[in-house]
Amino acid sequence: MRRTRWATALVSWLGLPLLTLLALPMPAGCGDIDAGSTPFPGTVLYVDPAGAYQFNLIEPPWIPVSTEGVTLFIVPPSNLSNVTDLSDAIYTLHVDAVGGTPEGSRDSEESGVFATATAPIASLQISEINGRTLSGATVYELSWEPSAGLFERDAFLAAPSSPTFRLQFGAQVPIAVDDMVAQMILSFEPL
Secondary structure, eight states: OOGGGGGBBHHHHHHHHHHHHHSSSSSOOOOOOOTTOSTTTTTTEOOOOTSSEEEEEETTTTHHHHHHHHEEEOOSSSOOOOOOOOOSSEEEEEEEEEEHHHHHHHHHHHHHHHHHOOOOOGGGEEEEEEEEEEEEEEEEEEEEEEEEEOOOEEEEOOOSSOEEEEEEEEEOOOOTOOHHHHHHHHHHOOO
């Protein structure tokens, strides 16, 4: 599985901030939930602290966890006492800037998947999607199952004057056509 080091980091150092976030009382109305004024009702707008991007996410279950200047987004399992690393999370998301164009970055990632696959190439199911986000950014997606019970969906996108970003989703359920993930990708806007 071609994951960034953040996607495999131990949660033991994330555990305390995560449990603290979950223990805090949630306000009755998180974010703009007015279906008449937003294309993503029931979501909150997350703006990168460095001002590089923004997107809509359902919060909770998506919980942003920042450490060492990197923000990871996770959907923890219902039994938090079993979380030992991010592979226990139901969903994960890591956003980072990558070089090149969205299409070139996606093609490079696909070559890397084939080069490092442990399963026979014939059994490696790869799905590609091309399109645009609502902000007009070009997006190229790649989805595959790196191993039994683990699924990955990477979206590479850029606006005309922005760097290329990779949204690296991991999950314990198939996500190639997951509407929640698609909504997050469609709402992503490089700033």
